Amino acid sequence: MTEPTSSLSHLDLQEREKPFLDANELVINMGPQHPATHGVLRVILRLDGEKVLGLECVIGYLHRGVEKIAENRTYTMFNPYVDRMDYVAAVSNGLGYCEAVEKLLGVEAPPRAQHVRVILTELNRLTSHQLWLGTHALDIGAITPLFYTFRDREEILKIFEKYCGARLTTHAFRIGGLQYETYDGFETEVKNFLTFVAPKIDEYEELLTTNRIWVERTKGVGILSGEDCIALGVTGPVLRASGVKWDLRKAQPYANYKNFDFEIPVGQNGDTYDRYLVRMAEMRQSLRIIQQAVDALPEGPIMAKVPKVMKPPVGEVYHSIEAPKGELGYFIVSDGSTQPYRLRVRPPSFVNLQALDKMCRGQLVADVIAVIGTLDIVLGEVDR
Amino acid sequence: MLDYVKSYLTSNLTPGSAGNMFWAFVYIVVIFLGLSVAVIAMNWLERKILAHMQVRLGPMRVGPHGLLQPIADAIKLLLKEDIMPAEADGFVFWMAPLLVVLAAFTVFIVVPFGPTHAVTDMNIGVLFMLGVSSLSALGIVMAGWASNSHYPLIGALRSSAQMVSYEIAMGMAVISAVMMTSLNQQGTGTLSMIGIVQAQQAQGVWFIFKFFPLGLVAFFIFAVAMVAETNRAPFDLPEAESELTAGFHTEYSGFRWSLFFLAEYSAMIAVSSIAVTLWLGGWLRPFPNLLTTSKWDLFFSLFPGITFLFLAGMCFYSTVRMPKHPLFRIQTIGLAGFGVVLGLIGLILFIPAVRERVQDIYWFSMKVAAFMYLYIWYRGTFPRYRFDQLMKVGWKILLPMGLGVLILTAGVGLWPLIQQTIWNR
Numbered sequence: 001m002t003e004p005t006s007s008l009s010h011l012d013l014q015e016r017e018k019p020f021l022d023a024n025e026l027v028i029n030m031g032p033q034h035p036a037t038h039g040v041l042r043v044i045l046r047l048d049g050e051k052v053l054g055l056e057c058v059i060g061y062l063h064r065g066v067e068k069i070a071e072n073r074t075y076t077m078f079n080p081y082v083d084r085m086d087y088v089a090a091v092s093n094g095l096g097y098c099e100a101v102e103k104l105l106g107v108e109a110p111p112r113a114q115h116v117r118v119i120l121t122e123l124n125r126l127t128s129h130q131l132w133l134g135t136h137a138l139d140i141g142a143i144t145p146l147f148y149t150f151r152d153r154e155e156i157l158k159i160f161e162k163y164c165g166a167r168l169t170t171h172a173f174r175i176g177g178l179q180y181e182t183y184d185g186f187e188t189e190v191k192n193f194l195t196f197v198a199p200k201i202d203e204y205e206e207l208l209t210t211n212r213i214w215v216e217r218t219k220g221v222g223i224l225s226g227e228d229c230i231a232l233g234v235t236g237p238v239l240r241a242s243g244v245k246w247d248l249r250k251a252q253p254y255a256n257y258k259n260f261d262f263e264i265p266v267g268q269n270g271d272t273y274d275r276y277l278v279r280m281a282e283m284r285q286s287l288r289i290i291q292q293a294v295d296a297l298p299e300g301p302i303m304a305k306v307p308k309v310m311k312p313p314v315g316e317v318y319h320s321i322e323a324p325k326g327e328l329g330y331f332i333v334s335d336g337s338t339q340p341y342r343l344r345v346r347p348p349s350f351v352n353l354q355a356l357d358k359m360c361r362g363q364l365v366a367d368v369i370a371v372i373g374t375l376d377i378v379l380g381e382v383d384r
Numbered sequence: 385m386l387d388y389v390k391s392y393l394t395s396n397l398t399p400g401s402a403g404n405m406f407w408a409f410v411y412i413v414v415i416f417l418g419l420s421v422a423v424i425a426m427n428w429l430e431r432k433i434l435a436h437m438q439v440r441l442g443p444m445r446v447g448p449h450g451l452l453q454p455i456a457d458a459i460k461l462l463l464k465e466d467i468m469p470a471e472a473d474g475f476v477f478w479m480a481p482l483l484v485v486l487a488a489f490t491v492f493i494v495v496p497f498g499p500t501h502a503v504t505d506m507n508i509g510v511l512f513m514l515g516v517s518s519l520s521a522l523g524i525v526m527a528g529w530a531s532n533s534h535y536p537l538i539g540a541l542r543s544s545a546q547m548v549s550y551e552i553a554m555g556m557a558v559i560s561a562v563m564m565t566s567l568n569q570q571g572t573g574t575l576s577m578i579g580i581v582q583a584q585q586a587q588g589v590w591f592i593f594k595f596f597p598l599g600l601v602a603f604f605i606f607a608v609a610m611v612a613e614t615n616r617a618p619f620d621l622p623e624a625e626s627e628l629t630a631g632f633h634t635e636y637s638g639f640r641w642s643l644f645f646l647a648e649y650s651a652m653i654a655v656s657s658i659a660v661t662l663w664l665g666g667w668l669r670p671f672p673n674l675l676t677t678s679k680w681d682l683f684f685s686l687f688p689g690i691t692f693l694f695l696a697g698m699c700f701y702s703t704v705r706m707p708k709h710p711l712f713r714i715q716t717i718g719l720a721g722f723g724v725v726l727g728l729i730g731l732i733l734f735i736p737a738v739r740e741r742v743q744d745i746y747w748f749s750m751k752v753a754a755f756m757y758l759y760i761w762y763r764g765t766f767p768r769y770r771f772d773q774l775m776k777v778g779w780k781i782l783l784p785m786g787l788g789v790l791i792l793t794a795g796v797g798l799w800p801l802i803q804q805t806i807w808n809r
Contacts, residue, residue, distance in 0.1 A: 026534060026537075026538075028534045028535070028538075029534075049541075050538070050542075050771055050772075137767065140767045140768060141617065141618060141620070141766070141767040141768025141769075142765075142766065142767035142768075143434075143438070143763070143764065144437060144438050144764050144765065146438075147438035147439055147440055148438075148439065151439050207765070208767075211766070211767065213618055213766050213767045213768070213769055213773075214767050216769070216770070216773050217767055217768070217769070217770055217773075364770060364771060364772065365538070365771075366621075366768075366770045366771060367770070
């Protein structure tokens with residue numbers, strides 16, 4: 001027997017013992033340069049005609065060693081780096097990191113800062129979901145929603161830019177609160193945006209929700225049961241679409257989410273269509289949260305008392321938040337110095353990507369694309 | 385020579401049928417050039433219309449409103465390196481685009497732009513068109529196979545399966561239209577493209593409205609099948625960008641790729657012209673049987689000129705709205721010049737002698753243009769079908785529908801005869 005040197009080795013070895021020229025099997029290398037793998041994901045597909053027999057993800061093309069960098073930077077210096085992981089939801093990354101370090105330091109951001117954090121994070125959830133919708137629809141062949149979502153996403157990015165000067169990698173939050181006070185007219189601008197975007201979400205739904213082809217392409221595709229989700233550690237909208245009501249904003253309230261009234265949209269079938277519906281409903285819930293947060297924006301300081309040189313006590317902390325893609329957790333070990341001894345990120349995309357093989361087996365090539373889209377992965381976060 | 389030209393002008397036959405080789409050749413050249421221009425225009429229009437559907441501007445930089453963009457692209461494609469994969473089957477790789485283009489252009493021999501405006505009037509015109517246009521499936525399979533690469537291979541397999549399946553449904557719809565042509569005194573039908581339009585003229589109704597809703601259903605089947613046949617959205621699986629990068633032409637570049645592009649668009653025009661000929665009255669102007677007075681004739685014959693004047697007006701309007709910056713001077717002049725050219729063509733089209741001969745071509749082109757717009761509209765609206773769903777639509781929905789329409793059309797058409805022979809015995 002030859003050594004299974006190929007990266008396909010973990011796919012059934014006995015299957016590979018078959019004669020060399022098996023006309024029914026085709027091994028296709030999808031990516032890392034491929035229009036629909038959302039960056040540099042490489043998927044090795046084993047096909048029987050159009051049917052997927054199995055697949056393997058090859059990742060690491062965007063590995064930058066973020067976790068190692070953290071060990072060589074102070075807690076404040078590392079803050080901008082987290083934005084580069086899930087670059088379409090940079091604000092969420094920042095929130096998770098800042099709260100984790102705050103937990104380690106034992107400080108709490110003042111209420112006004114908490115409110116602004118919630119507003120920006122929920123706006124960021126909207127941008128993330130809009131980008132997901134556009135690219136997911138594009139993968140399935142509907143090219144128009146992409147431009148609609150990008151048009152509306154632009155309005156949010158403008159608010160970010162006005163607030164902190166950056167559009168994508170915002171670095172909006174600081175450990176202990178916020179660096180910047182909100183600009184003049186921030187509240188009215190956010191409120192105007194809410195009235196602007198609500199009908200736009202209906203517009204996206206109009207193009208897709210009842211579209212026969214869309215429904216046929218997404219219903220029953222990439223089914224993942226609730227048990228499978230929990231077994232694989234899948235979180236976020238993917239988990240909720242499978243009928244598991246688990247949202248960290250409700251389950252383990254962080255920031256001040258417990259003050260806001262919102263619902264957790266849940267699906268039943270755990271297929272691509274349900275995941276689509278769940279995310280669409282989440283966009284509406286985000287609008288609700290932002291509305292409440294802007295209406296009740298308190299006055300007061302925006303920065304808690306944090307030492308200039310941060311030396312957290314020896315110990316470790318795990319803090320996770322509900323990022324747009326799922327549970328984003330930070331595990332920080334402190335040895336009492338200015339730099340983390342070890343920082344580990346639990347990225348939702350990386351964990352969710354595990355489910356790809358399970359969701360795609362027995363489906364068609366076109367479904368692989370749909371499933372990659374519906375998992376909503378960002379390779380910056382997968383590879384870190 | 386002059387007599388030769390005159391003999392053509394007074395003839396009631398197409399040059400091919402009259403044995404007039406010189407004019408047949410002229411027609412071929414004119415159609416070839418016209419088609420190339422149409423593809424270029426179509427390219428620009430598709431980008432522009434799609435862009436406006438998608439809240440963006442589309443090409444704006446190369447020439448006024450991006451008018452020269454397709455030309456710039458064509459030059460770019462011609463100058464690009466022509467890459468042939470090392471493992472490719474050279475001859476087949478070379479043949480495939482030629483075959484596809486050949487199939488796409490040859491069908492235009494029988495397309496009737498008017499009662500005498502066709503290269504030839506073949507008595508099996510419809511059959512010829514369907515047959516030759518399905519040759520392009522062969523070219524696509526060859527392209528996919530010769531590339532010796534996975535994505536093109538899958539694309540080619542998808543394409544051949546798709547084309548074969550939809551051709552059957554398409555054939556059913558076509559037969560029901562051809563059967564309608566036999567509803568005359570003699571009871572003889574025709575497969576000639578010109579004959580079909582003349583039958584619609586004689587019966588006083590476009591076949592889309594004949595035996596309502598049978599004609600409409602047959603037309604609908606054809607309209608769906610023709611989108612699948614030309615591999616356009618939402619049936620563009622063979623070149624599904626998100627799945628197969630570019631499908632069967634992934635390995636093609638430069639001029640060879642542009643041949644595929646050219647073939648795709650001219651195939652779209654070709655199938656649209658079959659649809660127009662069979663169901664929408666070909667070159668007939670609207671209401672040829674209701675509004676028959678010479679005043680209406682005059683009114684409708686003014687349309688071509690008015691259209692061109694309208695386009696010229698649009699050009700002048702855009703010229704006025706151009707930014708008043710020295711950088712835009714050349715563009716402004718160019719756009720105004722284009723407007724003048726269009727306006728002059730419009731004025732020429734008002735000359736009675738020209739008017740009479742051109743209006744058939746105008747109405748035919750307008751109907752085909754409507755189909756082209758539909759194609760773009762589909763692309764902007766629909767997601768892509770999956771392969772098994774595509775097959776399901778073809779075999780389980782369109783084919784039974786086509787068969788049903790075929791049988792019902794035959795039944796309804798024969799009804800008077802049945803009544804005479806059985807009832808009144």
